[in-house]
Amino acid sequence: MSKIKKVDKPIISKNLDEFFTGMAKAFSFVKRFFKEVWFPPYEFKEVLRQCYEIGYRSLPLISLTGFIIGIVFTNQSRPSLAEFGATSWLPSLISIAVVRALGPLVTALIASGKVGSSIGAEIGSMNVTEQIDAMEVSAINPFKYLVITRTLAATFMIPVLVMYTDFVALMGSFASVNANELVSLSTFFVQVFEAVSFLDIFSSVIKSIVFGFTIGIVGCYKGYNSSRGTEGVGQAANAAVVMSMFLIFVEELLIMQIVNAIRYA
Amino acid sequence: MLNEQEKVVEITGLVKSFGENHVLRNVDLDLYKGENLVVLGKSGSGKSVLIKIMVGLLKQDKGTIKIFGIDTLKLNLKELNKLRLRIGFSFQASALYDSMTVRENLEFPLVRNVKNLTRKEIDFKVEELLEAVALPNTINQMPSELSGGQKKRIGIARTLILNPEIMLYDEPTAGLDPVTCIEINNLINEVRERYKTSSIVITHDLTCAKQTGDRMAVLIKGRFASVGTFEKVFEEATDKQVKSFYDYNFIR
Numbered sequence: 001m002s003k004i005k006k007v008d009k010p011i012i013s014k015n016l017d018e019f020f021t022g023m024a025k026a027f028s029f030v031k032r033f034f035k036e037v038w039f040p041p042y043e044f045k046e047v048l049r050q051c052y053e054i055g056y057r058s059l060p061l062i063s064l065t066g067f068i069i070g071i072v073f074t075n076q077s078r079p080s081l082a083e084f085g086a087t088s089w090l091p092s093l094i095s096i097a098v099v100r101a102l103g104p105l106v107t108a109l110i111a112s113g114k115v116g117s118s119i120g121a122e123i124g125s126m127n128v129t130e131q132i133d134a135m136e137v138s139a140i141n142p143f144k145y146l147v148i149t150r151t152l153a154a155t156f157m158i159p160v161l162v163m164y165t166d167f168v169a170l171m172g173s174f175a176s177v178n179a180n181e182l183v184s185l186s187t188f189f190v191q192v193f194e195a196v197s198f199l200d201i202f203s204s205v206i207k208s209i210v211f212g213f214t215i216g217i218v219g220c221y222k223g224y225n226s227s228r229g230t231e232g233v234g235q236a237a238n239a240a241v242v243m244s245m246f247l248i249f250v251e252e253l254l255i256m257q258i259v260n261a262i263r264y265a
Numbered sequence: 266m267l268n269e270q271e272k273v274v275e276i277t278g279l280v281k282s283f284g285e286n287h288v289l290r291n292v293d294l295d296l297y298k299g300e301n302l303v304v305l306g307k308s309g310s311g312k313s314v315l316i317k318i319m320v321g322l323l324k325q326d327k328g329t330i331k332i333f334g335i336d337t338l339k340l341n342l343k344e345l346n347k348l349r350l351r352i353g354f355s356f357q358a359s360a361l362y363d364s365m366t367v368r369e370n371l372e373f374p375l376v377r378n379v380k381n382l383t384r385k386e387i388d389f390k391v392e393e394l395l396e397a398v399a400l401p402n403t404i405n406q407m408p409s410e411l412s413g414g415q416k417k418r419i420g421i422a423r424t425l426i427l428n429p430e431i432m433l434y435d436e437p438t439a440g441l442d443p444v445t446c447i448e449i450n451n452l453i454n455e456v457r458e459r460y461k462t463s464s465i466v467i468t469h470d471l472t473c474a475k476q477t478g479d480r481m482a483v484l485i486k487g488r489f490a491s492v493g494t495f496e497k498v499f500e501e502a503t504d505k506q507v508k509s510f511y512d513y514n515f516i517r
Contacts, residue, residue, distance in 0.1 A: 041377065122364075134360035137320045138374035138427065139346035 029221045033151060036144060043149045050153030054115050055160055065110055066165040069102060070094065070172020078180065087181055091188050092195035094173040099200045103166040105252055108211035111158055112244040116219040119150050120240030123223025124233040132224070147224060151216035158212030159205050166204070203259040210251050218244040271298040272331075273431055273463045274319070279328035281314055288314050290487035292328070296431070296463055301453070303466045303478030305510065310484045312467040313357070316433040319465075320354055321345050332431070350378060353424030353462070357436040359416035361408040367395070367419055368404045375426045394422040397459065398452060414445035421452060425460060432456060432464040438473045450476040471499070471511065483507050 074094055081087050123146055126132050135142040174188045219240040226236035274296035281289040288311035296302050306312045317323045319330055330337045332348060361370050371391045395401045398418040408416060417437060434453060438446040450473050456462055466477050474481055481498040483491045485506045491498045499511040
């Protein structure tokens, strides 16, 4: 049961009160995650199952999107570089764009649509059909079984998916560069690795971990707090996507600022 | 079987409101060991709220609930969970985990609460309970493949797997055809006989009440209007609302 008291009369205004109550509830949900994640029982089997659901099942969509992004971004960048006779810079340009921003952002946005909505809907429907209550009355901690497992799986798998997207996008880019500039695979990747620094890869991994956590915890939060009824399940799934996408953009902006501050310090 | 000396549940002065909706107003109720107590009332009268408070899914505004002499309000989560293991809760919509097979549904509470069980012991327990609810062939089926009555039976089997001493049935016959209703009523009686449980059955179905209950408690406007045997409560009823509840129910 929530420890946050519901006030009968609005203190400021109804909307602002709801906003701050919602913020407090979300904060206490995240706090509960960090409080409970360290202690047993550990649901390793469920974490693995969720890793499979989140990671493996997202591969077809991620592969297609990543490959197309690589081709499209290369094709769109070529004319601008060609004006300066700098098409040989394409691998460097694409690799920086993909590793620093496109890979993590696109993967996170796709995952928030696919994974976030599915977590929100699944937990929301469990809430509506009293399956969460059934766990509680069986002395099982539903927060551990549902929230911690899914959030951990998303936090582990999004960085893996991001690395995979980066690779697939670079392969897409290579396909385009190879077809137009007749560059070999080894030359392409030599240029890629020359352009990408350790900080780029490190910041990309950190960013992906943050995005993964956001997708998992927001999906779980929205599902866990869905209102009763089938309409509530749909709203939970929708809210999970909207909220996680919004947070991903905010996080992208903040992390980019921090990384740039480090890079140019 | 009924032992009126030994109270397993003692509810005193229970009050619960949701905003302006005062659901339970000063409710007192006892459940004796080995008894099947039926709580009757119209939809929205607070019957389910009463048993949800008992297992800590909801919190009362006032009043005390003592289960096996333990005041539930004074328990921390760990102690409450320990108490919950002694109580089985059968949900109105069965609440089977729809991503798990019947076998996994039954194993789920068992393996998480009883440590060091071998695979053989788990299988034996699961199969024994599926036999008890007469559904041994459903072991590898998903909940979506089961009928409403089968889901209820599996839900009951899942609660029995932890050997509860008290069973709480929330609308066990809701949404079922008359034949399946009778099967479920018989199952409730069998569970009492076989597992020596004391039960609270929440229903608005008088046939279910008559077939399963030793005592009836009729909840009207947040209070028990009448408590006693079926004959005492309904056939000798003087209270207008209790009488009308009886008159509008279809008795087979």
